[in-house]
Amino acid sequence: MIRLATAVALLAALTGCASQATGQPAGTRAAKPVAPELTATLDTPTDITLSWSGGPAESTSTIVEFATEPDGRYTILDFVTAGQHRYKHPDLIPRTPFYYRVTPVLGPVSSPVEVKLPAATTYRAARASADIGSVRSGAGTPTEVAARSIGTDGVRVSWTDNATDEDGYLLEIKPANQAQYRVAGFIDPNSTVTDLTTLPSERVAAYRIRAFYRGAPSNLAHQTTGAD
Structure with a gap:
């Protein structure tokens, strides 16, 4: 990561x-992307x-x-x-x-998981109902997302890769004192685990994984x- x-x-x-896949049924015209x-x-x-x-x-x-x-x-x-x-x-x-x-x-984005450092407790999100397939059609949501603390300042997040055409994965984080998720890191396509060294404001935070495309x-x- x-x-x-x-x-x-x-x-x-x-x-x-970005893939040229449209996710549209055969014989239908894909809507022009909004740029x-x-x-x-x-x-x-x-x-x-x-x-x-x-x-x-x-x-x-x-x-x-x-x-x-x-x-x-x-x-x-x-x-x-x-x-x-x-x-x-x-x-x-x-x-x-x-x-x-x-x-x-x-x-699509996974269910969130929460980590409180320095406790080395694993929190596992409920498995989402997602088909293995194109993230452009809404399938391919990461599932079996888990996070645990590593050392005093690190977090390891793992997940099941259900996508076939992602441009990559984004690790999104929401510290306990903030209202919105933001992107904390980029992970290569076909990955299933990433590590993050936390900032002082991120010691208690929720994490989620997004299979993304441009x-x-x-x-x-x-x-x-x-x-x-």
């Missing part, structure tokens, strides 16, 4: 990897703010990416919550073109930075 702060290289490998509309504003010569609207209502978070060429290798900056529609990219290299896109995150990406938004 890769914590978001160190995940840039591996996360970028997902670019353009966000993105703009980029140069606030200062080296600070850019992104803003977007639209996208599928069922999206749970949004991937924010950039590149320095329109057809270049895109690097993931962050996973932001579905309700967030602005992102600031500060302190950039002067006199450099930057291209951006945002992509909705879709896919939705339709936004348009490309472009700005070129000025002099430092």
Whole structure:
């Protein structure tokens, strides 16, 4: 499992990897995916703010990416919550073109499990009723999710992989004093276990695993930075 702060290289490998499967019965026409509309504003010569609207209502978070060429290798900056529609990219290299896109995150999520450190107690979620199959059709939900403490600051989360076409898994966390889940880490496709080193605010928290796939990406938004 890769914590978001160190995940840039591996996360970028997902670019353009979404499956073409539609989950529609034979002979039906798939609805056109709803893509966000993105703009980029140069606030200062080296600070850019992104803003977007639209996208599928069922999206749970949004991937924010950039590149320095329109057809270049895109690097993931962050996973932001579905309700967030602005992102600031500060302190950039002067006199450099930057291209951006945002992509909705879709896919089924497991039941949550709770861990209280440092107790090494395992909490097991109830098994969900999920078929092995495409996460794009709503099947493939992770099941048999379990979490336990490891050492004084670590948590190990395991699950049953029921998906056949996921772009990866997301570890989502909700500390005891917060109201919403957020993405804490990215896990490769076909994985069944991940470890997380907790922050001080995460010692009592609920965890869940999402089998995710990329939705339709936004348009490309472009700005070129000025002099430092």
